[in-house]
Amino acid sequence: MTTTLIATPDEPEDTGESRAARRRTSGEGTLYQRTDGRWEGAAYVPTAGGQTRRIRVYGKTRREAADKLTKKVNEHRQKLPFPARDSALGDS
Template sequence: MGKKNANGGGSIYQRKDGRWEGIAYVLTTDGTHKRRSVYGKTWDDAHDKLTRLKADSNNGLPVATSKQSLGDFLTYWLANALPVRLS
């Protein structure tokens, strides 16, 4: 039986292959929120990865979308995420 996350903290469940999957909505570079998954061998591994993913999203560091090039992401990051971290 898995542990329970707080409301808005994402979901963690065990897959058929034995791995644990954590899912949460995170900020993307275009300003929307999308569902992203992280995986771990144990519930605690998945929870740690999910916590880091949510913390990065809450600090304004977006995840890259599959349709965006690296150059576009770096341009966005320099303009938006870097000034937030420097202040």
């Protein structure tokens, strides 16, 4: 008699949140796990020049990345525009 083993996918890491609680509403950005294991959050925010810019934040855990992303998006909601480009020392 031959037995066949069926492989089951690895269980995702339990973050203490239900699947429905992981959904983000429109305008909150997106969160995903990178291939290197870190979590990345990204969102579009307006710049001082009236255009939009995609910002990215990283964290070791999903919650850490979500907290950082929420902070950046809230700065946008408080009408603190992001610079159109990264500034360097010595720029006038």
